[in-house]
Amino acid sequence: MARCILTVDDSSTMRQMITFTLKGANFDVVEAEDGVHALEVAKGRKLDLIITDVNMPRMDGLTLVARLRALPEFKFTPILVLTTESDQSMKMRGKEAGATGWIVKPFSPEKLMDVVNKVI
């Protein structure tokens, strides 16, 4: 059974790019527009990895990570956050929230796959 990844970003272009890349690597992909939406999508689903942007309306990425970690089924699931280069402190804050790692924007599809392969 193909492994399933949830990608969360308010930018549809970014979601498309990530989804396209991951599907090309034979993953199942589900999408969400923001943190609140992501919690709904994740509910009752078996996910192998979650990739989330940080700056999003309604619920930001870091809150989403903390909320997911509080749920028993996502306690140990790998979660990657998308950060920008100029924002080094975001990596620390991501870690504190419980994120497994990060992908620094801008990134290429190759870089995305490198990091994904690093955590699952």
Place this chain on the structure above:
Amino acid sequence: MSNPMDQFRDAFFEEATELADGMEATLLAMDLAAVEPEDLHTLFRAAHSIKGNAATFGFPAVASFTHQLESTLEPVRQGTRPLTDDLREILLQGVDLIRSHLFHARRDEVLPEKDQQAQAALVIKLKEDGSAPAAAVVAAPVAPKVSGTGFSIRFEAPRDTFRRGINLERLFRDLAKLGTLHTWPDLSGVPALELMEPEDCYLAWDLRLETTRPRADVDDVFEFVAEGENLRIESLPQEGAVPQLGEILQAEAGVSPKDIREALSQQKQLGELLVDMGKVKPEAVTKALDQQQKKKNQAEASTVRVATDKIDRLVNLVGELVITQAMLTQASQAGHTMQGEEQMSAALLQLDRHTRELQERVMGIRMVPVEMVFSRFPRMVHELGKQLGKDVELVMEGQATELDKTFIEMLVDPLTHLVRNAVDHGMEERAERALTGKPAMGTIALKAASRGGHIHIEVKDDGKGLNRDRILEKALAKGMIQPGTRPSDEELNLLIFEPGFSTLEQVSDLSGRGVGMDVVRQNVRSLGGRIEVESQPGQGTTIRLVLPLTLAILDGLTVRVGEETFVFALASVLESFSRQGADVQTVKGDREVINLRGEFIPVVRLQKLLGFGTSGEAAARPLLVLVESEGRRAAMAVDELLGQQQVVIKSLETHYKRVEGISGATILGDGRVALILDVQGLLRLEAGLVEA
């Protein structure tokens, strides 16, 4: 489709334009007296999204401008900067510019001049108006690309490893992909069962990774778990270096690094033991250690360490020589018989071979790897780059190339100067590199190689190259060349090594001081070497030091001029030919030039130049030897070519005094003394630059 990103292009432009429209609508709808925080977040998010997407999908100009807007919005969002009417106006202009950027980027056009000016003005406003932070550019650490034998790693997994969903198994698998991995788990951090937090990670590992991959690859594997103190990565000793006992025990007997550390911590130094026994005062021990260090330093300066196998081979060779000598004695006793002659020539042949080998091996004792000079540069380049705000990396090649020990010492200053110059003057500023489309990271290459009896050491940068127009201008101004002459590119390049020459009006803090380029040339010359410069405008400069293998022996061409025998360094001889049939013309009354394939080359009369014999005989000399030094050529008139041979150089300076045009003397096979000609000096004499 060539670029997988292309298919998202349209989607990106549509979304970015929507976001910009949204920013405008939000800005216009805002009541400045009662600003809704959510509106500020929306503005910030929009700018942030446009920036991130633009960078990802390959529109850096859009990204960098939007970054300025985002930076301005950050303090506003945090509530540390009020959103005034003026600021709203500026932000609206910013949104217009984003739209213009998007419009033109979509058509693969550059931003029109008018908008570029508007942008420059706006960026200043964004900055002076508040405390917009400059774009944070983090200089990547410069890691020299030296491949080693691997790494010794101590890794203590973070407590929250499991709770962050980190897969340690995956990490070790990635690590093992880099090379051969040995692991020693350390369970000493695991607490008693009743004290254990079940979701905490208490594990640690000592790892030994044998690999030729660079450190950066290892760092990359640990990216998400490195928290400073919990990860220590050390390089394993270089190939050929003598490993520590602990290293061997670790690799061969599987003793864990932790046990070795513990054992070592229990070891005590002799001084400490004696102090403990009350036999000596601590101060006395410190003093003794100082003294020991001084002695060590002295000894290191005047000795060469030689591997025993090199000495063993020498002893073998001496044995062979003794046998050859016996053969010669026997042959000489056999007298002038057919058999005797045969024996004699066989023995002489062997003697010749052994002498040559002995010579090479003895010279080899003085040879040390060039790495001894190179090793200082990674750090230096790193610090220079930081100081000058340039991103440079150093690539080194051929560190194992061997050089005479004297050379190593004499090369430190010139190379330091050349490398500094390359970073300081050769490398462009970041902005300039970006403009010319070069990679942001500049590369300085330091290479050593052995080529045909010479050692080549290169300092190469991918910077802006030499500005030959500037050099020409300067050289004319300083009177280094005559107006109206057309020096070749090569000659122009070499002018930078003339004393008192510097193309930079304002000497920078770094390169302007200390040894100058003329000192570089002086040192290289005194080693019997020469300098070559290659430079392409916009592509960089290569400065090559061509050095002889050793100072003591020279491959020479012996010639006869009148009654005298002279030796040319073979390296400076291009060709020799008969004067007969050559196109020699007389100019300025008594000077001669030869037209060689369209190039006019001065004919040099050695006896006139060096002041021996009587002049006027030159016309009679039947042969011409074409020599070259530093891009200048001359034809030397000689009577006879006596042959090529290796000669042992004896210094004239130490026994007599320095003579321009003569680099030393040698004793020939028949016991006569011959002078070794310094082609460079001769050409200077000929040009009238110095007095004989």
